[in-house]
Amino acid sequence: MRQAGSTTGHSRWSAAAAALIVVALTLVMVLAAGCGSEADEGGGEAASGGQVKADQLILATTTSVKDSGLMDDLVLPAFNEAQPQIEVKLIAVGSGEAMAMGERGEADVLVVHSPAAEEEFMAQDYGTLRLPVARNYFAIVGPADDPAGVGGTDSATAAMKAIADSESLFVSRGDDSGTNTKELGLWEAAGVEPSGDSYIETGQGMGETLRITNEKQGYTLTDLGTYLSMKDDLDLVVLTKESDDLANYYSVIIVNQNLHPTVNAAGAEQFADLLVSRQIQDALADYGRAEFGQPLFAPNASALGR
Amino acid sequence: MELILEGIVEAFRLLFGGDADVYQIMLRSLWVSGLALLVASLIGLPLGVTLGLSEFRGRHLTVATVNAGMGVPPVVVGLLVSLLLSRNGMFGFLRLLYTNWAMVVAQVLIALPLVTGLSLAAVQQLDPGFRLQIVALGAGRLQAFWLLLKEIWVTLLAAVMAAFGGIISEVGAVMMVGGNIRGQTQVLTTGVVEETRAGRFPTAIALSIILLLLVFAASLAMTIVQQRGRRHA
Numbered sequence: 001m002r003q004a005g006s007t008t009g010h011s012r013w014s015a016a017a018a019a020l021i022v023v024a025l026t027l028v029m030v031l032a033a034g035c036g037s038e039a040d041e042g043g044g045e046a047a048s049g050g051q052v053k054a055d056q057l058i059l060a061t062t063t064s065v066k067d068s069g070l071m072d073d074l075v076l077p078a079f080n081e082a083q084p085q086i087e088v089k090l091i092a093v094g095s096g097e098a099m100a101m102g103e104r105g106e107a108d109v110l111v112v113h114s115p116a117a118e119e120e121f122m123a124q125d126y127g128t129l130r131l132p133v134a135r136n137y138f139a140i141v142g143p144a145d146d147p148a149g150v151g152g153t154d155s156a157t158a159a160m161k162a163i164a165d166s167e168s169l170f171v172s173r174g175d176d177s178g179t180n181t182k183e184l185g186l187w188e189a190a191g192v193e194p195s196g197d198s199y200i201e202t203g204q205g206m207g208e209t210l211r212i213t214n215e216k217q218g219y220t221l222t223d224l225g226t227y228l229s230m231k232d233d234l235d236l237v238v239l240t241k242e243s244d245d246l247a248n249y250y251s252v253i254i255v256n257q258n259l260h261p262t263v264n265a266a267g268a269e270q271f272a273d274l275l276v277s278r279q280i281q282d283a284l285a286d287y288g289r290a291e292f293g294q295p296l297f298a299p300n301a302s303a304l305g306r
Numbered sequence: 307m308e309l310i311l312e313g314i315v316e317a318f319r320l321l322f323g324g325d326a327d328v329y330q331i332m333l334r335s336l337w338v339s340g341l342a343l344l345v346a347s348l349i350g351l352p353l354g355v356t357l358g359l360s361e362f363r364g365r366h367l368t369v370a371t372v373n374a375g376m377g378v379p380p381v382v383v384g385l386l387v388s389l390l391l392s393r394n395g396m397f398g399f400l401r402l403l404y405t406n407w408a409m410v411v412a413q414v415l416i417a418l419p420l421v422t423g424l425s426l427a428a429v430q431q432l433d434p435g436f437r438l439q440i441v442a443l444g445a446g447r448l449q450a451f452w453l454l455l456k457e458i459w460v461t462l463l464a465a466v467m468a469a470f471g472g473i474i475s476e477v478g479a480v481m482m483v484g485g486n487i488r489g490q491t492q493v494l495t496t497g498v499v500e501e502t503r504a505g506r507f508p509t510a511i512a513l514s515i516i517l518l519l520l521v522f523a524a525s526l527a528m529t530i531v532q533q534r535g536r537r538h539a
Contacts, residue, residue: 056401067504072488089404091485092500106392207503230505233309262393 055086057267060107062178063205065250066092068225068296071111074283079274086267094177102126102253105260109268110253111275113178116185118251127253128265133275134250134284135300137242138182141210141227142168142219143235150219150239156246159239160190167198169218173209174201182248183221189245210234223248225288225296249300252276276301309507316508317515328509332516335493338406339474342413347466350421354465355455357422358429359437372426375419380412380472384479387412391483404485409493412479417469424465428458460532467528471521494520 065071071090079088091098091107095114101107103126111133112118122130140150140159148166153159163170164187172194173180187194200218202209206226213220214234227238240246252272257265274280281299288296320328357368390396391403391411402408436457440450455462477495484491486500494517501510 058404063503067500089485089487089490091404091487104392104394106394205503207505210505226505233505233507260393262398 055083055264055267056089057086057109057264057271058089058091058101058107059109059111059271060091060093060098060101061111062095062098062113063092064113064177064179064223064226065111066090067205067207067229068288070284070287070297074287075275075280078280078283079271082274083267083270086270088271094173094175095181096176096178099126099253102255105255105263108255108264109271110255111250112253113248113250114181115249115251117181118253121253126256126259128256128258129254129269129272130251131272131276132249132300132302133252134297136224136248136297138179138221138246138248139224139227139238140219140240140246141213141222141234141236142239143217144237146237146239148219153240156186156240156243157190160186161192163219164190164192164194167196169198169200169216170194171209171213171216171218171220172199172201173206174203175205177206178248179206179221179223186221186245210236228288228292228294228296250297310511313507313511314515317512320509320512321515325512328512328516330489331492331494331497331513332520334406334491335474335495335517336520338409338480338493339413339470342410342417342473343466343470345410345414346417346421346469350418350469351425351462351466354422354425355429355458355462358426359454369426372419372423376423378416378419379478380416380476381478381482383412383415384482387415387479388482403483404487404491406484406491408483409480409491412483413473413476416476416479417473420469420472421465424468425458425462428461428465429454431461432457463531464528467524470524474520474524475517 059071061071076088076090079086091101093101095112096117098107098110098112099114099117099121102110102121110127118130121127138156140156140163142148142150142163148163148168150159150162153162172183200212200216202212204212206222207230209220210222210227210230211234214236217235219239220236227234227236252275254265254268254272255263257263281301284295284297284299286295288294319325354372357365357372387408388403391400391408392398393403395403402411432454437450437454440453445453475495477499480486480491480493481496481499484493484496486492486496492500494513497513498510498517501507501513
């Protein structure tokens with residue numbers, strides 16, 4: 001027995017040392033990260049994601065709005081200044097999914113761009129208030145040599161028809177987003193049932209869809225913001241003008257608290273108020289100009305508040 | 307190609323220029339996955355070793371459950387956790403959805419079967435005669451357990467590291483339960499997804515490089531310990 005103990009003594013030490021190292025490393029990692037992010041985020045809310053704030057507001061918005069940086073850079077800082085007690089959780093999903101979250105009461109306020117679906121949403125009483133916020137234009141982009149001749153058409157429906165007639169590749173989001181809904185509406189208006197090898201659905205966001213379109217040198221419908229932010233890396237050009245049938249309207253919707261008592265309707269109202277306020281509407285008119293040489297949105301609140 | 311080079315240059319500028327956002331995202335990833343790993347290891351290692359050593363009714367079923375758990379796609383765990391934590395879900399009152407805690411919960415659930423299953427396998431790989439032998443040599447119960455641990459600790463460590471690699475690289479579940487909220491729950495993997503979606507490749511590449519470095523560092527540490535363990539054993 002003694003003998004067994006002495007021969008294993010050496011490796012016992014190394015085992016203990018290694019175990020210690022693992023524990024220490026994990027602890028250091030956890031502590032360092034914990035302290036670090038606490039310091040970075042300015043006070044205690046690192047780990048919990050902010051249990052310091054009393055009020056939580058879940059904002060479901062479209063990926064294009066989040067990706068443009070509009071919310072994170074402009075709206076949320078302003079909201080945080082006005083309502084520091086409310087913590088906003090910005091969840092980026094497609095317009096369809098955002099409204100589905102609203103239906104279930106999983107979100108308090110929505111910023112979406114899918115007018116027909118929004119009207120349906122309001123008609124079914126899932127929302128208590130819907131206000132116009134901003135407007136811009138979708139664009140059909142495609143290869144510079146434009147084999148379908150989209151550049152020569154005078155309306156979006158004519159453009160879609162030209163793409164279908166020439167059997168050029170069209171890349172669809174296919175994700176029930178506002179952009180996807182708009183695209184399907186255009187096909188319907190053009191009297192085309194998109195199908196076959198020249199129509200593919202990515203099921204992904206605008207950025208990925210633009211990249212796929214670029215690789216395959218096809219056509220797609222895009223919001224302007226995402227296209228402009230990627231323009232330098234794409235061999236795709238805008239082929240349509242800013243016509244009414246490509247208008248893209250963004251609205252804010254307050255989810256119905258009567259259906260779901262957990263909905264933070266008061267916070268949602270304050271958020272909607274801010275979006276249509278003169279402060280945000282004025283800032284909106286300029287947003288993106290510095291980076292892209294043109295604003296990404298036009299203010300569209302019908303009745304300007306304070 | 308140009309895009310990649312540009313991205314890498316910008317990535318290093320972000321990395322070494324001390325970009326606060328990038329560091330914050332890295333620290334959050336480490337915090338979430340580190341904590342999840344700690345919890346999963348504290349539960350999974352003893353559980354796996356005990357399961358490997360003990361005999362009881364229903365052991366086969368338990369082992370099968372653990373092994374099946376190792377194969378559960380993380381995205382399914384994400385869906386489950388997000389449903390449970392959502393406002394109308396069973397644990398909605400905790401208000402945990404879209405917080406770092408929700409991501410920790412999801413990652414613990416992903417890592418736990420991995421740690422348990424791999425440590426269980428480590429025990430079972432031992433020569434069945436080994437236990438008999440040490441007991442025959444007169445080792446006490448505790449002493450036998452200690453000798454056994456000494457025999458398999460490197461494999462146990464490998465189990466922990468495998469779980470770490472699994473959870474820190476995982477994107478679907480943390481996207482669903484964390485929500486990828488900037489400044490709150492954005493981690494390395496969800497950051498890469500968002501930056502790619504929005505066409506901001508340099509940041510996406512910077513975050514990817516950090517992720518790569520972390521996973522490499524973990525496997526390097528693992529290799530070093532393994533080599534040293536072999537030399538000393």
